[in-house]
Amino acid sequence: MIFERKINYYETDRMGVVHHSNYIRFMEEARCKWLEDIGMPFEVLEENGITIPVLGVSCEYKNHVTFGDTIIIDLTVKEYNSVRMTVEYNITDKKTGKVVLIGKTKHCFTNRELRPISLKKYNPDFNFKFQSLLEN
Numbered sequence: 001m002i003f004e005r006k007i008n009y010y011e012t013d014r015m016g017v018v019h020h021s022n023y024i025r026f027m028e029e030a031r032c033k034w035l036e037d038i039g040m041p042f043e044v045l046e047e048n049g050i051t052i053p054v055l056g057v058s059c060e061y062k063n064h065v066t067f068g069d070t071i072i073i074d075l076t077v078k079e080y081n082s083v084r085m086t087v088e089y090n091i092t093d094k095k096t097g098k099v100v101l102i103g104k105t106k107h108c109f110t111n112r113e114l115r116p117i118s119l120k121k122y123n124p125d126f127n128f129k130f131q132s133l134l135e136n
Helices: 022-037 042-047 124-135
Strands: 002-006 054-061 070-080 084-093 099-108
Touching (some): 002 022, 022 042, 022 054, 022 070, 022 084, 022 099
Antiparallel strands (some): 002 070, 070 084
16 A cells, blocks of 8 residues: 655654654654554444554664655555465655655454454454455
């Protein structure tokens, strides 16, 4: 999934570059958009008693972007086993094509009480959807 986003002034630091902490937000925005695009926005998941907390985040910063630049976030689900999921992100500067960041988030699926669940058992339809995305 490709997600495009323009950098806002408030996301930069005193040096005029995007503050490193904002990239985690950018990855989350891309993930939320991806869930919408596949027909499973957070609202639908939560209506079905499912949450997807973040277990870990890793980022490798390669280049910087500044106010007014546009980034392209290429999101890929790398691992999925009905209980856990790993999403990878490749963020590039639209104008230069340079890699800005390579990132990864790890997630698990939980019920409303934040207890881990297996989508295979809890919601087979959702499991099928995630599994088919991994296979494509």
